[in-house]
Amino acid sequence: MFYVIGLGLCDEKDITVRGLEAVKSSTRVYLEAYTSILMVQKERLEEFYGKELILADRDMVEMSSDEILKDADKEDISLLVVGDPFGATTHTDIILRARALKIPTRVVHNASIMNAVGACGLQLYNFGQAVSLVFFTESWKPDSFYDRIKENSDLGMHTLVLLDIKVKEQSEENLIRGRKIYEPPRYMSIPTAVSQLQEVETSRGDGVLSPDKTLAIAMSRVGAHTDGEQRIVCGTLAELGTQDPSVFGEPLHSLVIVGKRLHHLECEFAEEFAVDRKSWRDIARDVYGCTLE
Amino acid sequence: MFYVIGLGLCDEKDITVRGLEAVKSSTRVYLEAYTSILMVQKERLEEFYGKELILADRDMVEMSSDEILKDADKEDISLLVVGDPFGATTHTDIILRARALKIPTRVVHNASIMNAVGACGLQLYNFGQAVSLVFFTESWKPDSFYDRIKENSDLGMHTLVLLDIKVKEQSEENLIRGRKIYEPPRYMSIPTAVSQLQEVETSRGDGVLSPDKTLAIAMSRVGAHTDGEQRIVCGTLAELGTQDPSVFGEPLHSLVIVGKRLHHLECEFAEEFAVDRKSWRDIARDVYGCTLE
Structure with a gap:
């Protein structure tokens, strides 16, 4: 399963309980690298989630989506994004790509501005x-x-x-x-x-x-x-x-x-x-x- | 502290980690009685949150807000609402009332339609x-x-x-x-x-x-x-x-x-x-x- 998980607006505790479960079940967790617009650092997220996060900038999400999606048909892979996943076209793109590859996708919504x-x-x-x-x-x-x-x-x-x-x-x-x-x-x-x-x-x-x-x-x-x-x-x-x-x-x-x-x-x-x-x-x-x- | 907590769109796990912490710290937890627009029943929420929930319909939130706000200057009281707290004027009203009573208020945002x-x-x-x-x-x-x-x-x-x-x-x-x-x-x-x-x-x-x-x-x-x-x-x-x-x-x-x-x-x-x-x-x-x- 490919999860696209909204982190909400502020810090590590704004993730939903469902989102946190998906993070914990994932073998790879990508963090869209707009971390500077969250109010906390990557390390604090990692500590709270108990997972290492792989930074993925927008170029990577756009250009190397297949790398992110690799094995998502067999394992849980998560992409964490600030706010709600449908705030930016970039995420629509990668969901379309997952669909083309017949990878099941689930979106975990959250608050956005x-x-x-x-x-x-x-x-x-x-x-x-x-x-x-x-x-x-x-x-x-x-x-x-x-x-x-x-x-x-x-x-x-x-x-x-x-x-x-x-x-x-x-x-x-x-x-x-x-x-x-x-x-x-x-x-x-x-x-x-x-x-x-x-x-x-x-x-x-x-x-x-x-x-x-x-x-x-x-x-x-x-x-x-x-x-x-x-x-x-x-x-x-x-x-x-x-x-x-x-x-x-x-x-x-x-x-x-x-x-x-x-x-x-x-x-x-x-x-x-x-x-x-x-x-x-x-x-x-x-x-x-x-x-x- | 008076918390107004968005439950998100679907079920008991759509609450944020921060929202769940506030629920657990509260001495009284009200649930706005539009439960039928959540996809789960009150009992399932209660079991997951480990708290008894007091049903509050819109009339109660509007007319008896002081009852809900009672002791919120000394204890944590939570009001749970479907979606995000700022989806309905009712919640603006009770926040205004809390402000008039000088009760500190915190809103926990979530996804809404x-x-x-x-x-x-x-x-x-x-x-x-x-x-x-x-x-x-x-x-x-x-x-x-x-x-x-x-x-x-x-x-x-x-x-x-x-x-x-x-x-x-x-x-x-x-x-x-x-x-x-x-x-x-x-x-x-x-x-x-x-x-x-x-x-x-x-x-x-x-x-x-x-x-x-x-x-x-x-x-x-x-x-x-x-x-x-x-x-x-x-x-x-x-x-x-x-x-x-x-x-x-x-x-x-x-x-x-x-x-x-x-x-x-x-x-x-x-x-x-x-x-x-x-x-x-x-x-x-x-x-x-x-x-x-």
């Missing part, structure tokens, strides 16, 4: 499509996410914005010279995200994102179990963009753009986390037409 | 807002979901349609007489859902849902661990509407309306589950402009 975002108090059924925001460079500023946010915004829906992470990136020089030397991981901060959003708003000018009238919710380490490690911070884009980055806690960060269908219960829940409660209430009332009782 | 729907092969970021479809009666046929599907459809996005369940419903007579006698639970089947969708399309007539040109994916018991228990069945609305209900397996069922942004990898993944593979491919190509390699 796509549903845990509900922790900010906004209802999941009020979210439109999610978007990704990548690090801009001097010459590369992809902005199709803006159209998606506009589509959601026109319908009054919230948008989950997933912020870029750069893991296992090579510098241009190392890339050219073929040196497998990797830069330290980089995670987009909330102020950087806000600044990029505002840059695109300025160039596109459709009035989708207003510094002083668009409410947003910054989230970090959703589902973390240590006091104060999970952070939720709400405010206008301008308020969030000018906070000291330490306010938002450690990465990973995500950002939610609040849609106009904001319900007063959503508003009330999030208010607890507002940079400035009065400003949050005033804008919810004046711009969003949402009055707290 | 909102992210596990990815098991059908459609990418989560291509989904728009989710909708609910309730059982129609002679006099009550709420159809606002149609506007939501149209909004998603106009943007090419997929729609997750959650099908109604009737749990702890009283007959009109028992309701009038104040008799707490409840009807057996009812779960909307895929053919009923398709029939209701078509009824609304006929009355509204915006051409959002075509029997022969709209592709859809029926899912049941997503994340089930027994062979063949999870079912995914794809086809046109007409194809799904005319299958024998047994094809779709046991409840709970969900339905996905496929949006026009269908990607060929999504299409290829789902094809495995098509009622008629040729029809699936032909419509994906001719109507959705999606050609499989």
Whole structure:
């Protein structure tokens, strides 16, 4: 059996009991090497699971899937992934490959940011499509996410914005010279995200994102179990963009753009986390037409 | 500490290791009484968790939250909910109440249909807002979901349609007489859902849902661990509407309306589950402009 097991959001104990059983029954256990987006190290996972883990980066999962799948028709083999297995096309690919090889596959689901975002108090059924925001460079500023946010915004829906992470990136020089030397991981901060959003708003000018009238919710380490490690911070884009980055806690960060269908219960829940409660209430009332009782 | 713990989708082993630890440390453990939407009975959960569970229906969670929260400032109290804790406003309410009482709260996330729907092969970021479809009666046929599907459809996005369940419903007579006698639970089947969708399309007539040109994916018991228990069945609305209900397996069922942004990898993944593979491919190509390699 080939198991694809979601690890959930944070640490070694977020695996489900069923997932843990599958890990223990497996002769080989691969860990998709986005470990830096889990909040713990490989060694801690190994100790808790009582298994050695084989690191598999995305290239390996994509290019060497047959190596991972070897003998999975006779033995249990597990691939561990952060969040839920269906968060990334890479996993769809390897499941398709297993299917082609007639290897039985089982998926063990878990929480991912796509549903845990509900922790900010906004209802999941009020979210439109999610978007990704990548690090801009001097010459590369992809902005199709803006159209998606506009589509959601026109319908009054919230948008989950997933912020870029750069893991296992090579510098241009190392890339050219073929040196497998990797830069330290980089995670987009909330102020950087806000600044990029505002840059695109300025160039596109459709009035989708207003510094002083668009409410947003910054989230970090959703589902973390240590006091104060999970952070939720709400405010206008301008308020969030000018906070000291330490306010938002450690990465990973995500950002939610609040849609106009904001319900007063959503508003009330999030208010607890507002940079400035009065400003949050005033804008919810004046711009969003949402009055707290 | 007040814990709100997601149980995930299926059975007693879908709880996370962290969730199980919280259950074991708790002096009282409430189970939100939608047990009939889990695939196992309360007794099996109790045996596995080694704890007696107190059933709490939604009324109790809403009306008697202080009873549930009693002593949670001094002891660990857990509330177990199917899926993820932020799937329903009820849980937002009780968390707000705990906050007002200054009771520390911790949420243990888990998979819910909102992210596990990815098991059908459609990418989560291509989904728009989710909708609910309730059982129609002679006099009550709420159809606002149609506007939501149209909004998603106009943007090419997929729609997750959650099908109604009737749990702890009283007959009109028992309701009038104040008799707490409840009807057996009812779960909307895929053919009923398709029939209701078509009824609304006929009355509204915006051409959002075509029997022969709209592709859809029926899912049941997503994340089930027994062979063949999870079912995914794809086809046109007409194809799904005319299958024998047994094809779709046991409840709970969900339905996905496929949006026009269908990607060929999504299409290829789902094809495995098509009622008629040729029809699936032909419509994906001719109507959705999606050609499989």
